[in-house]
Amino acid sequence: MGTYKIAVLPGDGIGPEVTTQALRVLERVGARFGHTFQTTQALVGAAAIEAEGDAISDATMALCQESDAILFGAVGGVSRYEGPNSKVQPERALFRLRKELELFANLRPVRPFKALLNASTLKPSILEGTDLLVVRELTGGIYFGKPSEIRQTPHGLEAIDTLLYSEGEIERIVRTAFELARGRTKKKVTSVDKANVLSSSRLWRRVAERVAADYPDITFEHLLVDACAMHLIRRPASFDVIVTENMFGDILTDEASMLAGSMGMLPSASLGTRQTAHGTFGLYEPIHGSAPDIAGQNKANPIASILSLAMLLRHSLSLEAEAQAVERAVEQVIDAGYRTEDLQEAGTTIVGTEEMGRLIAEAV
Ligand code: ATP
Ligand code: MG
Numbered sequence: 001m002g003t004y005k006i007a008v009l010p011g012d013g014i015g016p017e018v019t020t021q022a023l024r025v026l027e028r029v030g031a032r033f034g035h036t037f038q039t040t041q042a043l044v045g046a047a048a049i050e051a052e053g054d055a056i057s058d059a060t061m062a063l064c065q066e067s068d069a070i071l072f073g074a075v076g077g078v079s080r081y082e083g084p085n086s087k088v089q090p091e092r093a094l095f096r097l098r099k100e101l102e103l104f105a106n107l108r109p110v111r112p113f114k115a116l117l118n119a120s121t122l123k124p125s126i127l128e129g130t131d132l133l134v135v136r137e138l139t140g141g142i143y144f145g146k147p148s149e150i151r152q153t154p155h156g157l158e159a160i161d162t163l164l165y166s167e168g169e170i171e172r173i174v175r176t177a178f179e180l181a182r183g184r185t186k187k188k189v190t191s192v193d194k195a196n197v198l199s200s201s202r203l204w205r206r207v208a209e210r211v212a213a214d215y216p217d218i219t220f221e222h223l224l225v226d227a228c229a230m231h232l233i234r235r236p237a238s239f240d241v242i243v244t245e246n247m248f249g250d251i252l253t254d255e256a257s258m259l260a261g262s263m264g265m266l267p268s269a270s271l272g273t274r275q276t277a278h279g280t281f282g283l284y285e286p287i288h289g290s291a292p293d294i295a296g297q298n299k300a301n302p303i304a305s306i307l308s309l310a311m312l313l314r315h316s317l318s319l320e321a322e323a324q325a326v327e328r329a330v331e332q333v334i335d336a337g338y339r340t341e342d343l344q345e346a347g348t349t350i351v352g353t354e355e356m357g358r359l360i361a362e363a364v
Helices: 015-033 046-052 058-066 092-100 167-182 199-212 225-234 246-260 303-315 320-335 353-363
Strands: 004-011 037-041 069-074 105-110 132-137 145-153 156-162 188-193 219-224 241-244 267-275 280-286
Touching: 004 015, 004 058, 015 037, 015 069, 015 303, 015 320, 015 353, 058 092, 069 092, 069 303, 105 167, 105 246, 105 303, 132 167, 132 246, 167 188, 167 199, 167 241, 188 199, 188 225, 188 246, 199 219, 219 225, 225 241, 225 246, 241 246, 267 303, 280 303, 303 320, 303 353, 320 353
Parallel strands: 004 037, 004 069, 069 280, 132 241, 188 219, 188 241
Antiparallel strands: 105 132, 105 267, 145 156, 267 280
């Protein structure tokens, strides 16, 4: 069994609030199942810029390298670091972690809880049966391509971003998607691109087809990203695994979060190939950001963070029963009618961040 080492990076805004609740749940998991979780906290984002001069220090990077997994809150949303004159952005912390730890596969499951079908803006009849997984490429594409700059020309300013993908980068993320599809019920992969316009998408499609040939047991289809955005709210239950490049995945999952009722419900896992003594090394975080508009008010929904913890237990520590215990605890508390403000509906009991965390910890 041994000790499980978890680096905890709460970050900015609601990051620390929701992470505190996830840690509370972790403590209960340890007590119930008899595990020792060794957690070490460090600063990231604006909090780290203020205290250490950088969005993530080398010492914090080293701490992450030595851990089995990282539990991450959120960074950014601090206006004095967001402007065009700011030398270091809080978001740099995430980009550095993803890039240096080679966390290229971002898994974002979307499985609306039954009791929350009415909390969505969509009709329950459309949501029924929705259980999808977006596999977003995380270390390539337009967020990392060079050049990326605003520059002076004789005719005024111009700006450039670069969307670059190598065959190898496409192949490994598509393969990850197919491997994950094998373990699921619908056994289907939808590769999402913009192949009618972008060269990078045409290469994506070609590589995806080649990989698909190795998986005759999995249904495979291509979909243009604009059509996917539409079908996600028209027939969400028809999707299983969606694999796509970095920016498309970013946008589609914010959209998909509303299927689950709120941004505050969706967890994520960012994985690479590195194995630790216990499982696959990874970083776990809610898909939402630092939500400065509600920070410090005990309003944030901690469920995305708590479900991210469940993914950490599953993928990095190979503690499946423990992961399920956390997911069941969340479902139980939702079924009992407790909601944070973002999920407000008639007939439910509104609780704050702390209270929601406590209820879920107790249910574990
Ligand atoms: P960032 O710059 O850090 O990404 P953002 O401005 O994009 O932040 P998000 O944090 O992504 O904002 O949140 C978008 C909206 O969703 C905000 O109005 C926020 O209040 C809401 N929201 C996000 N997370 C939660 C949560 N856990 N609970 C409740 N509401 C949330
Ligand atoms: Mg955001």
